[in-house]
Amino acid sequence: MKIIDVIKVASRSLTSNKLRSMLTMLGIIIGVAAVIIMIAVSSGTETAIANQINSLGANLVFVMSSFSQGGAGGGMATSSGGLVYSDADAIANSVPHVAGVAVEQTTTQTIKYGNIVLEDVSILGTTPDFTKVREIEVEEGRFLNDQELERSTRTAILGATIAKELFGDTYPIGQKISVGTLKLTVVGVFEEKGLVSGVDYDARVYVPITLVFDKLMNSQFSRIAGDRVRMIYVTVDDKENIDDVILQINLLLSKLHDVPLESPDFQISTQQDIIQTQSATTESFRILLAWVAGVSLIVGGIGIMNIMLVSVTERTREIGIRQAVGATPQDIQSQFLTEALILSLVGGLTGIIFGISGSWVFSRFGDMPTVVDPISIVLAFGSAAAVGILFGYLPANKAAKLDPIVALRHE
Numbered sequence: 001m002k003i004i005d006v007i008k009v010a011s012r013s014l015t016s017n018k019l020r021s022m023l024t025m026l027g028i029i030i031g032v033a034a035v036i037i038m039i040a041v042s043s044g045t046e047t048a049i050a051n052q053i054n055s056l057g058a059n060l061v062f063v064m065s066s067f068s069q070g071g072a073g074g075g076m077a078t079s080s081g082g083l084v085y086s087d088a089d090a091i092a093n094s095v096p097h098v099a100g101v102a103v104e105q106t107t108t109q110t111i112k113y114g115n116i117v118l119e120d121v122s123i124l125g126t127t128p129d130f131t132k133v134r135e136i137e138v139e140e141g142r143f144l145n146d147q148e149l150e151r152s153t154r155t156a157i158l159g160a161t162i163a164k165e166l167f168g169d170t171y172p173i174g175q176k177i178s179v180g181t182l183k184l185t186v187v188g189v190f191e192e193k194g195l196v197s198g199v200d201y202d203a204r205v206y207v208p209i210t211l212v213f214d215k216l217m218n219s220q221f222s223r224i225a226g227d228r229v230r231m232i233y234v235t236v237d238d239k240e241n242i243d244d245v246i247l248q249i250n251l252l253l254s255k256l257h258d259v260p261l262e263s264p265d266f267q268i269s270t271q272q273d274i275i276q277t278q279s280a281t282t283e284s285f286r287i288l289l290a291w292v293a294g295v296s297l298i299v300g301g302i303g304i305m306n307i308m309l310v311s312v313t314e315r316t317r318e319i320g321i322r323q324a325v326g327a328t329p330q331d332i333q334s335q336f337l338t339e340a341l342i343l344s345l346v347g348g349l350t351g352i353i354f355g356i357s358g359s360w361v362f363s364r365f366g367d368m369p370t371v372v373d374p375i376s377i378v379l380a381f382g383s384a385a386a387v388g389i390l391f392g393y394l395p396a397n398k399a400a401k402l403d404p405i406v407a408l409r410h411e
Contacts, residue, residue: 007338024307025347027300028387032351032380033358034296039376040359044369046283059099059239060133061246063091063232063253064267082265085209085227087253088127091234095248097241102126102133103209104231107216111205112178113166121162122204123179125212133235136201141173141188144208152210157188161202179205182215242270294383300347301387304340308395312336333396340392341385348384352377 015021065082085103092101105125111118130136131143138157148155156177163172163186172186184207193201207216213227236245246268254261356372363370 007342011342020307021343024303025300025343025350027296027303028344028347028384029300029351029354031294031296031298031300032348032384033355034292035294035380035383036352036355036372036376037358037362037370038292040355040370040372041362043371043373043376044363047371048369059236059242060271061234061236061242061249062269062271063087063234063249064269065228065230066265066267083229083232083253085213085229087256088229088232090252090256091232091249094252095234095245097237097245098234099237100129100133100235102130102233103229104130104233105209105212105217105227105229107212109180109205109216110178111162111166113175116166118162118165123212123216124204124206125209125216126206127209130206130233133233136193137191138188139191140171141186143188144206149208149210152208152214154182154184154211155187155207156184157190157206158186159190159200159202159204159206160192161200162205163189179207180216182211246270297380297383297387300384301344301391304343304388305391305394308336308340308392309398311339312395312398329401336396337389337392340396341388344384344388344392345381348381351384352381355380 063083088101088103092098103126107123107125108120109123111121126144127149128144128146131138139160141157143157144153144155147153156179158166158172166172166177167175172189175186176183177186178184190202190206195201209227209229234245234249236242249268250261250264253266254264257265259265355377359370359372
């Protein structure tokens with residue numbers, strides 16, 4: 001029997017019971033759509049995280065303190081090692097291919113303006129290169145300058161959310177706010193940046209780092225071997241020079257801190273390191289989602305097998321007649337296997353349409369970005385075809401093994 005004839009006979013059998021065929025395909029449709037949507041959500045989340053990280057500066061190198069703690073008998077722990085403020089100047093002046101250096105040190109304070117009080121606001125002490133290195137734009141006013149840094153001037157730049165909560169529609173530039181016990185003059189407001197890697201850049205107040213050292217931190221801790229800093233950001237002039245810059249920073253800081261390269265008191269990473277770490281997490285999540293969605297495909301396959309077994313029982317007499325007029329067991333097997341394959345393939349194609357449409361709906365009307373991965377479409381459709389063959393084989397084999405005499409006698 002020719003393949004085209006097998007397909008025609010199988011299609012005719014399926015269209016004669018349209019409702020049952022549609023219900024049988026439902027499990028495959030849901031499974032394929034679920035695989036595509038879930039992988040699209042995971043891929044979209046991964047892309048959004050990477051874009052957010054990259055939006056905070058190009059070709060960035062992160063130099064972080066790595067403190068070691070000491071002390072015995074439950075007494076006060078002492079801290080040794082880590083980064084100091086002068087390390088940033090050393091990097092800027094001694095390491096080639098460095099386009100900018102910014103320093104961070106944070107604390108929390110109560111902010112007041114008029115009758116408005118905000119508790120536990122993050123105060124970020126930094127340097128003039130911060131906007132260049134972190135690629136954050138000032139929407140109103142300006143950022144701090146070198147003179148204000150040197151003199152520990154009591155100036156502040158507000159994140160977008162803080163500015164709105166304190167001033168509403170009032171023009172904030174030139175206004176005085178209370179930060180702890182200090183009165184600071186607002187000289188700028190950042191444009192909205194949002195939440196990136198768990199940090200809300202709009203809910204911060206930015207001040208000269210020297211002001212943090214002098215007035216807002218515990219000097220007993222911060223004055224050991226210089227002013228401690230949490231992070232130094234280094235932007236490299238070209239992506240190709242990042243590895244060389246990292247090597248030079250390692251050599252420089254190891255020498256300045258008098259520590260071996262094998263066990264430094266600092267850590268260096270790049271944006272790609274952070275992105276890869278995030279990607280590893282989302283990849284595991286994506287695989288889990290794919291397995292969960294794959295269960296729907298298996299359920300759909302079981303549904304196909306059950307319906308096909310019922311169909312074999314219902315059409316036993318038809319099978320006997322076909323065998324009597326010359327159909328071989330292989331012809332019977334091919335027909336039922338083709339019916340199962342058509343159900344799974346049509347269900348797979350319909351599921352792809354629903355999956356792509358569902359991904360678009362999630363992206364368009366929800367908060368979750370989605371990226372439809374072509375591999376997920378191939379995977380879902382291939383799985384649907386495999387399910388059709390796998391779960392259609394048992395009913396097809398059962399139909400092929402029917403005895404013609406017994407089948408003709410079946411009522």
